[in-house]
Amino acid sequence: MKRIVIVGAGPAGIAAAAALAPSTAEITLIDEASRPGGQIHRTPAPGLALDMRRLLADGHTAYEKFHATIASLHNRIQFQPETLAWNIHGGEAHLATATSLASIRYDTLILATGATDRVMPVPGWTLPGVFTLGAAQVLLKSQGCLLGDNVVFCGSSPLLYLAALQYLRIGGRVAAVIDSTRFTAKLRALPGLAAAPGLLAKGISYMTHLQRAGVPIIHGARVASINGRDRVETLTYRTVGGVHHHIVCDAVAYGHGLRSETQLAELAGSTLRYDPVFRQYVPAIDASGRAGYAIYLAGDGCRIGGAEAAVLSGSIVGQAVATDLDLKTPGTTAPRKLRRLYRFQRAMATAFAWPQEAAGTLADDLIVCRCENVTAGDIRQSLHLPIGVTELNRVKAATRCGMGRCQGRVCGLAAAELTASIRGRANAPLDRLRMQPPVKPLPIALAGSET
Amino acid sequence: MIHIEADVAIVGGGLIGCATAYYLRKRGRSVVLLERGFVGAQSSGVNFGSLRLQGHHLPELPLALRSQTLWEGLEAELGESVEFAQQGHVHVAMSEDHVDITRRFAAAAHPLGLSVTLLDRQETLRRWPFLTPDVQGASWSARDAVANPRLATPAFARAALGLGAAIHEETEVTEISHSAGCFTLRTATRLTVTASNLVNTAGVWGGAIARRFNEPVPIFPAGPVEIITEPVTAFAAPVMHVVDGSILFRQTNRGNILFAGHPRITVDADSRRTRVPPAKMVTNMARLATLVPHLRHLHVIRTWTGIEGYVPDMTPIVGGSETTPGLFHGFACSGHGLQVGPALATILTELIVDGGTQTPIAALSIGRFQKQVPPDPASLRQEFHDDVLQQKPTT
Numbered sequence: 001m002k003r004i005v006i007v008g009a010g011p012a013g014i015a016a017a018a019a020l021a022p023s024t025a026e027i028t029l030i031d032e033a034s035r036p037g038g039q040i041h042r043t044p045a046p047g048l049a050l051d052m053r054r055l056l057a058d059g060h061t062a063y064e065k066f067h068a069t070i071a072s073l074h075n076r077i078q079f080q081p082e083t084l085a086w087n088i089h090g091g092e093a094h095l096a097t098a099t100s101l102a103s104i105r106y107d108t109l110i111l112a113t114g115a116t117d118r119v120m121p122v123p124g125w126t127l128p129g130v131f132t133l134g135a136a137q138v139l140l141k142s143q144g145c146l147l148g149d150n151v152v153f154c155g156s157s158p159l160l161y162l163a164a165l166q167y168l169r170i171g172g173r174v175a176a177v178i179d180s181t182r183f184t185a186k187l188r189a190l191p192g193l194a195a196a197p198g199l200l201a202k203g204i205s206y207m208t209h210l211q212r213a214g215v216p217i218i219h220g221a222r223v224a225s226i227n228g229r230d231r232v233e234t235l236t237y238r239t240v241g242g243v244h245h246h247i248v249c250d251a252v253a254y255g256h257g258l259r260s261e262t263q264l265a266e267l268a269g270s271t272l273r274y275d276p277v278f279r280q281y282v283p284a285i286d287a288s289g290r291a292g293y294a295i296y297l298a299g300d301g302c303r304i305g306g307a308e309a310a311v312l313s314g315s316i317v318g319q320a321v322a323t324d325l326d327l328k329t330p331g332t333t334a335p336r337k338l339r340r341l342y343r344f345q346r347a348m349a350t351a352f353a354w355p356q357e358a359a360g361t362l363a364d365d366l367i368v369c370r371c372e373n374v375t376a377g378d379i380r381q382s383l384h385l386p387i388g389v390t391e392l393n394r395v396k397a398a399t400r401c402g403m404g405r406c407q408g409r410v411c412g413l414a415a416a417e418l419t420a421s422i423r424g425r426a427n428a429p430l431d432r433l434r435m436q437p438p439v440k441p442l443p444i445a446l447a448g449s450e451t
Numbered sequence: 452m453i454h455i456e457a458d459v460a461i462v463g464g465g466l467i468g469c470a471t472a473y474y475l476r477k478r479g480r481s482v483v484l485l486e487r488g489f490v491g492a493q494s495s496g497v498n499f500g501s502l503r504l505q506g507h508h509l510p511e512l513p514l515a516l517r518s519q520t521l522w523e524g525l526e527a528e529l530g531e532s533v534e535f536a537q538q539g540h541v542h543v544a545m546s547e548d549h550v551d552i553t554r555r556f557a558a559a560a561h562p563l564g565l566s567v568t569l570l571d572r573q574e575t576l577r578r579w580p581f582l583t584p585d586v587q588g589a590s591w592s593a594r595d596a597v598a599n600p601r602l603a604t605p606a607f608a609r610a611a612l613g614l615g616a617a618i619h620e621e622t623e624v625t626e627i628s629h630s631a632g633c634f635t636l637r638t639a640t641r642l643t644v645t646a647s648n649l650v651n652t653a654g655v656w657g658g659a660i661a662r663r664f665n666e667p668v669p670i671f672p673a674g675p676v677e678i679i680t681e682p683v684t685a686f687a688a689p690v691m692h693v694v695d696g697s698i699l700f701r702q703t704n705r706g707n708i709l710f711a712g713h714p715r716i717t718v719d720a721d722s723r724r725t726r727v728p729p730a731k732m733v734t735n736m737a738r739l740a741t742l743v744p745h746l747r748h749l750h751v752i753r754t755w756t757g758i759e760g761y762v763p764d765m766t767p768i769v770g771g772s773e774t775t776p777g778l779f780h781g782f783a784c785s786g787h788g789l790q791v792g793p794a795l796a797t798i799l800t801e802l803i804v805d806g807g808t809q810t811p812i813a814a815l816s817i818g819r820f821q822k823q824v825p826p827d828p829a830s831l832r833q834e835f836h837d838d839v840l841q842q843k844p845t846t
Binding site: 040089090101103227264267372385387388389391393397400403404405434436443444445446447448450 | 621
């Protein structure tokens with residue numbers, strides 16, 4: 001019997017599993033969380049009575065449908081929760097749980113590893129009380145926790161409005177939403193956004209709801225600094241006209257859209273290609289998600305497309321696997337809608353711009369790599385050395401930038417932008433930090449516990 | 452086309468190449484160094500950082516001692532920190548056999564000028580109480596040291612540049628010809644170089660240059676397994692090294708625990724990108740937790756390896772070519788190039804400038820492979836994984 005291993009139990013991974021469920025293949029689904037859902041359909045911790053219908057509102061239908069799909073797959077797939085896939089090597093996925101290590105051989109590997117926040121450093125971003133937008137949502141959905149009593153949502157991301165609105169729904173207070181992309185840029189993106197009119201309408205309704213609730217929404221303003229002695233006390237933003245405003249707040253949720261989590265795909269041997277719109281290297285795939293021999297990719301982990309696109313790409317990958325392994329499964333998914341959704345997300349990247357130009361202006365004393373306390377000045381200085389430091393991996397060797405616990409997952413893209421701007425190559429493909437295992441920290445205590 | 456003429460052309464911008472460029476400039480020779488990638492980006496930059504004298508192959512010990520003297524003055528010489536720290540190395544004996552090895556080495560090293568202190572089990576545990584109570588004893592060499600390999604080679608390159616050496620990164624040599632006492636090097640860029648001396652410091656890839664001049668060597672690639680944890684509060688100053696090399700570790704300036712252990716693994720010299728296999732990583736994690744039980748609470752955050760050039764007698768190839776006047780070799784350092792590198796570069800400089808060196812180097816000659824009986828492969832089993840030894844030598 002063929003064994004299919006799927007990493008990631010979010011919308012893409014589950015859709016791939018559902019597409020393959022009618023076949024005879026053995027399907028193993030691996031996820032770090034204790035329950036399936038990924039980031040978008042994350043469930044409350046056991047014992048926590050959180051009103052998900054109220055929290056998710058119009059998103060609740062998709063949430064219910066997703067968890068119904070999982071319930072229907074319950075007896076069909078082997079689900080390994082609380083399991084980290086820390087390496088792919090020699091036709092095996094290498095796994096770690098809280099108590100043991102294991103490896104699982106696969107005939108086919110489907111990676112649906114999702115995305116995390118993309119962050120441009122700003123003065124004060126390492127203060128306690130500053131979270132990424134994604135972290136704010138994780139805390140809310142899984143623990144029912146608010147970041148603070150008076151929270152600013154800022155940066156540039158479609159998640160800004162959704163995350164702020166979810167705060168309001170659950171009784172939180174939103175001090176302001178500060179969106180660094182100008183409203184005119186959003187208007188310019190409209191033709192592309194029209195590729196998915198339903199999603200566009202949703203986004204507009206989030207803004208309207210926030211405005212009606214009296215939340216100040218500031219467009220085209222940059223966060224100048226997040227201030228406080230021991231933790232967040234105020235936030236300063238600068239409007240287009242150069243005027244500085246100060247807001248009192250006790251927490252900040254911050255982000256600039258999403259970045260694909262490509263580490264496992266890189267370790268599995270897929271080819272990475274530079275995407276000039278998202279300004280990130282992503283694994284090369286064909287129209288059905290094939291990324292090399294026996295390797296398939298779906299969802300935001302290879303193309304930022306959002307939850308709806310993740311489901312479609314997961315189904316398409318599932319069907320491609322079925323075809324390639326000669327498995328009998330019903331159903332076909334038209335790739336046309338998926339292409340439209342990707343077009344929409346590329347337009348979103350314009351409507352919510354990653355502030356690449358800010359990288360060049362980061363102050364010398366600003367920390368870029370928070371694991372290793374490497375500042376923008378350290379990076380500049382290394383690149384101004386007469387020899388030996390000419391690209392990002394050499395910057396890492398000279399400064400330790402990207403050498404810490406997160407291995408550049410947080411600072412890598414900002415460091416790449418800064419490096420490119422110093423080298424005067426901001427319009428060329430950026431450099432990329434090369435990946436080495438493990439993808440996340442691996443406890444030494446697990447060695448000797450192999451099962 | 453750009454054409455450069457120099458007294459000496461160096462191929463390979465690792466530690467030995469960059470250091471040779473530096474020492475040659477100090478002696479007034481004009482130098483051009485060509486590096487396919489970036490200086491110090493291959494095995495010179497990704498090794499353990501060990502500057503170990505203890506346990507050194509005895510015939511090489513005079514060379515190693517000369518190199519240690521250079522390391523001791525290197526930061527002052529180059530004007531940059533290379534995180535040199537002379538905190539000593541401890542060889543930890545886990546069996547009576549290991550104790551014997553430390554005793555024999557201490558006795559043999561003493562007349563050559565290296566002082567090694569033998570410690571019994573009780574004293575070992577008194578000094579380093581974090582070690583497993585299973586230790587049987589240790590030996591201690593205060594002159595052993597560490598440096599940060601990421602910093603050392605670029606520091607040499609910058610110092611050489613400061614003295615007027617021409618260093619070209621991202622410049623791959625595609626063809627070397629030799630006629631009328633002159634070497635001509637063509638590259639993949641628009642650059643050509645002519646020089647009356649050629650220095651081959653191309654690491655494992657140096658085998659191809661030697662072959663080009665009809666002196667093939669039985670060189671093969673292999674890599675160390677380097678694993679590093681998150682940073683923690685300082686607790687261990689010296690390098691701790693189990694006598695058989697099965698596990699060794701040090702704490703970096705930043706606080707990370709860097710650990711490694713034999714046998715060495717197969718690496719891909721053609722792609723120049725290579726990774727540590729998970730099984731090997733897990734084996735070494737378990738060995739570390741056995742040696743220092745409290746480290747089991749740490750997390751591994753990264754692993755890496757490098758592409759090193761080895762020959763079966765585990766001895767570098769250093770000296771003049773035996774086929775081609777004006778050609779000099781300094782490669783195949785067999786896993787300990789960082790420590791001996793500065794001395795090898797000095798010797799290459801002396802050979803080129805003075806026509807000879809005071810340091811005995813007959814045992815390092817490239818001609819030895821014509822005469823020598825190759826060592827019994829069984830003697831290398833502790834050093835390499837079986838699949839490394841099963842590779843066909845790249846001669």
